Amino acid sequence: MKPGAARIRQALGVAALALGALALWSVLKPPAAAPAQPARPFTSSQQCAECHADVFAEWSNSWHALSWNDPEVRALSNDFANQDCIDCHAPRPVFETGIGNRVLPRNARRGEGVDCISCHMLPEGHISGGLMAGTRDTPGAACRPVAVRDIGSSVFCAACHDQHDTYKQWKATDYAAQGIGCIDCHMPPRKDGKPGRDHTMIGGHSIELVRTAVALRGVREGSRWIAEVENVGAGHHFPTEERSRAGDVFWRPLAQPGASAGASAGATPGAWRHAYRFRSPYRHEPLPDTLLPAHQTQRIPIEGEGSAGAIEVALFYSLKPYWADPEHPDPEREAQLVHRVELVP
Amino acid sequence: MKRALALLVLAGCSDPAPQAPRVPPYELRSVWAAEYAKLAVPPLQQPKADPELTALVGGLVPTIAGSTGKARELAVRDITGLGIQVLPALSAFADDAAQPEGQRLVALDLIGAIDAPECAEALAQRIDIRTTREAWVRAQSCYQLTRQSSDHWLPIGIQQLKYESDSQTVLWLAAALAKHANFAGFDGLRVLAVEGRDDALRAEAYGMLTRLAQEAGFADANQLYLAWYGQDPERKLPHRAPSPRLRAAVWQRIGALADFNLRLVDDARFALSRSADWVVEPLIAALREEQPFVRIHVAQTLERLGPRAQPACEALRAALVEPRMAPASAVALGAIGCGAARAELEQLTAASVDPELRSAAVAGLGHLGAPESVPLLERLLAPGEPLDLRQAAAQALLARAAHPGATALLAECLTALGADAGAAESALEAALTRDAAADEAAKARLEAWQACGKEIVDTPTVEQAAVRRKARQALFAPAAK
Numbered sequence: 001m002k003p004g005a006a007r008i009r010q011a012l013g014v015a016a017l018a019l020g021a022l023a024l025w026s027v028l029k030p031p032a033a034a035p036a037q038p039a040r041p042f043t044s045s046q047q048c049a050e051c052h053a054d055v056f057a058e059w060s061n062s063w064h065a066l067s068w069n070d071p072e073v074r075a076l077s078n079d080f081a082n083q084d085c086i087d088c089h090a091p092r093p094v095f096e097t098g099i100g101n102r103v104l105p106r107n108a109r110r111g112e113g114v115d116c117i118s119c120h121m122l123p124e125g126h127i128s129g130g131l132m133a134g135t136r137d138t139p140g141a142a143c144r145p146v147a148v149r150d151i152g153s154s155v156f157c158a159a160c161h162d163q164h165d166t167y168k169q170w171k172a173t174d175y176a177a178q179g180i181g182c183i184d185c186h187m188p189p190r191k192d193g194k195p196g197r198d199h200t201m202i203g204g205h206s207i208e209l210v211r212t213a214v215a216l217r218g219v220r221e222g223s224r225w226i227a228e229v230e231n232v233g234a235g236h237h238f239p240t241e242e243r244s245r246a247g248d249v250f251w252r253p254l255a256q257p258g259a260s261a262g263a264s265a266g267a268t269p270g271a272w273r274h275a276y277r278f279r280s281p282y283r284h285e286p287l288p289d290t291l292l293p294a295h296q297t298q299r300i301p302i303e304g305e306g307s308a309g310a311i312e313v314a315l316f317y318s319l320k321p322y323w324a325d326p327e328h329p330d331p332e333r334e335a336q337l338v339h340r341v342e343l344v345p
Numbered sequence: 346m347k348r349a350l351a352l353l354v355l356a357g358c359s360d361p362a363p364q365a366p367r368v369p370p371y372e373l374r375s376v377w378a379a380e381y382a383k384l385a386v387p388p389l390q391q392p393k394a395d396p397e398l399t400a401l402v403g404g405l406v407p408t409i410a411g412s413t414g415k416a417r418e419l420a421v422r423d424i425t426g427l428g429i430q431v432l433p434a435l436s437a438f439a440d441d442a443a444q445p446e447g448q449r450l451v452a453l454d455l456i457g458a459i460d461a462p463e464c465a466e467a468l469a470q471r472i473d474i475r476t477t478r479e480a481w482v483r484a485q486s487c488y489q490l491t492r493q494s495s496d497h498w499l500p501i502g503i504q505q506l507k508y509e510s511d512s513q514t515v516l517w518l519a520a521a522l523a524k525h526a527n528f529a530g531f532d533g534l535r536v537l538a539v540e541g542r543d544d545a546l547r548a549e550a551y552g553m554l555t556r557l558a559q560e561a562g563f564a565d566a567n568q569l570y571l572a573w574y575g576q577d578p579e580r581k582l583p584h585r586a587p588s589p590r591l592r593a594a595v596w597q598r599i600g601a602l603a604d605f606n607l608r609l610v611d612d613a614r615f616a617l618s619r620s621a622d623w624v625v626e627p628l629i630a631a632l633r634e635e636q637p638f639v640r641i642h643v644a645q646t647l648e649r650l651g652p653r654a655q656p657a658c659e660a661l662r663a664a665l666v667e668p669r670m671a672p673a674s675a676v677a678l679g680a681i682g683c684g685a686a687r688a689e690l691e692q693l694t695a696a697s698v699d700p701e702l703r704s705a706a707v708a709g710l711g712h713l714g715a716p717e718s719v720p721l722l723e724r725l726l727a728p729g730e731p732l733d734l735r736q737a738a739a740q741a742l743l744a745r746a747a748h749p750g751a752t753a754l755l756a757e758c759l760t761a762l763g764a765d766a767g768a769a770e771s772a773l774e775a776a777l778t779r780d781a782a783a784d785e786a787a788k789a790r791l792e793a794w795q796a797c798g799k800e801i802v803d804t805p806t807v808e809q810a811a812v813r814r815k816a817r818q819a820l821f822a823p824a825a826k
Binding site: 043 | 474475508509510606607608610637669676700702703704705758763764765767771803805806810
């Protein structure tokens with residue numbers, strides 16, 4: 001047999017196999033769900049609203065969307081003259097610098113804050129061939145989403161949220177060991193039953209969430225009260241992130257048991273007296289760092305005139321560290337009530 | 346062989362494929378590591394503590410504190426004559442809060458009297474507000490630094506300007522920096538001279554400004570200030586050649602631009618952008634650094650240096666072809682006043698260019714403020730362009746002069762979805778304030794603008810800010826004009 005003839009037979013065999021496989025695939029292939037849309041460039045999160053109106057609406061009401069225009073941020077950053085704030089308040093995509101690295105600042109569309117593109121856009125020529133990172137592959141969609149497991153990981157958030165050590169704080173908790181991450185509390189599954197997670201991304205601006213983070217109670221030791229604040233639910237310190245955030249414990253003699261804070265009927269309650277502050281100070285402030293780590297309890301002796309009798313103790317939370325009048329703080333006006341307990345001997 | 350020939354003929358006959366104009370590649374290398382290694386400055390070794398010297402210091406410092414004249418002079422000479430060997434004992438005494446303040450002050454004074462890099466280092470460590478809580482120690486350490494000839498501590502000192510809140514420390518830190526021809530401390534002195542808490546402090550700050558300016562050869566502090574932040578065309582500013590140790594310290598800061606922590610990055614940017622002009626040369630070199638964070642933040646540092654970084658003009662223009670740093674380079678070119686880059690920046694506003702770079706190019710043109718760019722910027726106000734680009738063009742136009750089209754668009758941006766409402770508000774307020782000086786209508790509108798949200802006593806909430814912006818927007822509605 002000529003060597004050439006063997007090669008021809010071999011080639012014919014391969015071709016027949018390929019044709020067979022093609023015929024089989026044409027019978028067994030799944031029906032196309034929808035005609036593929038052409039891939040298109042995405043330059044603004046507003047483009048995402050065309051297909052993801054509900055998620056876009058959630059995000060639009062989030063603090064991520066407000067990260068550039070929030071008056072508080074603008075005041076604290078000296079209207080972004082503190083340029084180190086820009087990188088995370090108008091970030092370029094996380095995937096551009098890579099998960100675990102920090103982000104770079106954006107020049108365009110700063111008004112959109114931390115937007116869809118910041119978290120979902122993949123760099124050009126990404127190995128997956130996709131344009132956006134998501135939780136499943138949808139090759140026919142215009143934004144070509146591909147499943148990228150790490151988009152839901154806590155280290156994904158670290159690019160910005162570890163600038164104030166929140167990720168490190170979480171890493172040191174039992175939650176991290178149990179696999180409970182950032183999104184489990186801050187991006188729970190959507191309540192309307194639709195797939196995906198809530199893009200409102202509740203956090204330190206939600207007093208309801210703050211209330212689940214800490215517990216307040218009082219114990220009697222001898223003739224005095226000890227207030228105890230326990231970090232029962234935050235997967236990081238209380239409070240965390242911004243150094244401007246503070247938790248303050250106040251007390252005062254009880255005017256009338258059962259009356260709510262600030263609205264005691266009958267006898268007028270006295271002024272709140274400051275007992276303790278949870279906060280990480282600014283660099284120029286000669287103060288200790290008193291943030292409360294996860295799972296830990298801070299015991300606060302209540303001292304001063306009238307402290308041994310019936311008292312009320314309250315934990316307030318504030319996004320700003322300063323009182324209008326530091327000598328006479330008014331927490332009911334300037335902060336939000338987290339918990340209040342009445343302690344009667 | 347025949348097949349190869351046929352392919353060659355075929356290739357020769359076919360139409361040539363269209364080719365994009367060739368842009369020379371932007372060469373990147375490990376600049377930081379190479380430059381830092383080249384300097385090869387060994388770290389300063391603080392001598393070990395010696396119990397005998399500790400005892401000597403413990404005995405002599407109280408004597409010095411309690412004596413005057415010859416006796417004091419002799420005791421001082423005894424200690425300072427020991428050189429840096431006595432530094433650990435003096436440092437420990439100065440830090441010992443149990444000792445009387447007057448004696449701790451003497452210990453600092455003795456450290457200042459020994460002119461050595463190790464002593465300058467020891468003093469510089471005591472001006473950090475995070476580690477030295479006692480303001481008098483920081484102020485005294487700054488004063489003692491004015492007696493030191495070493496310059497390697499300058500980046501530490503400049504960085505403290507960002508955080509220092511004690512007026513005496515601000516005064517003496519400015520003086521210590523000025524000794525090495527660095528006038529970054531003048532910002533703080535000017536604030537104290539105008540807003541100091543009392544007449545005495547204001548006079549002290551003013552006196553320090555005048556003295557330092559005169560020592561630098563200027564008739565008054567304003568002239569020096571303008572020369573420091575301008576281009577100093579007459580080269581009147583005193584110049585000091587940096588020591589190798591200071592160069593190393595500057596390269597250390599350049600390396601810190603790659604840090605994960607943005608606060609540390611900004612500290613480095615702050616220190617570098619307030620260094621003397623010679624820092625531009627290493628920054629230009631670092632624009633070729635292969636680590637992307639470093640080169641991008643170097644471009645931002647040059648932006649912050651403003652006109653002082655004009656020698657970086659060509660290097661930044663070359664960097665416009667490097668995609669990652671091009672936006673930062675475009676903004677920096679405008680901020681340093683590189684007029685030669687105007688045409689390139691204008692080209693980069695084309696619709697085919699990456700939106701990020703387009704926005705940066707418009708911001709750069711805004712900084713340049715060239716009248717030739719006005720028609721282009723006006724075209725970019727068109728509704729078909731992305732909102733952020735239109736807003737950037739409007740801000741650039743309004744920063745130059747009154748412009749009805751730009752004003753109308755910025756008023757729109759006060760409430761438009763996705764707009765930078767805060768920047769629109771700032772730009773409109775700045776323009777109203779400027780125009781109010783010469784225009785009665787603008788003055789009336791400024792008053793009405795300021796009246797909006799007057800009831801807000803603290804930082805407004807999101808809702809309050811939205812209400813205020815809507816009210817301010819109404820001032821620009823056709824019926825309100």
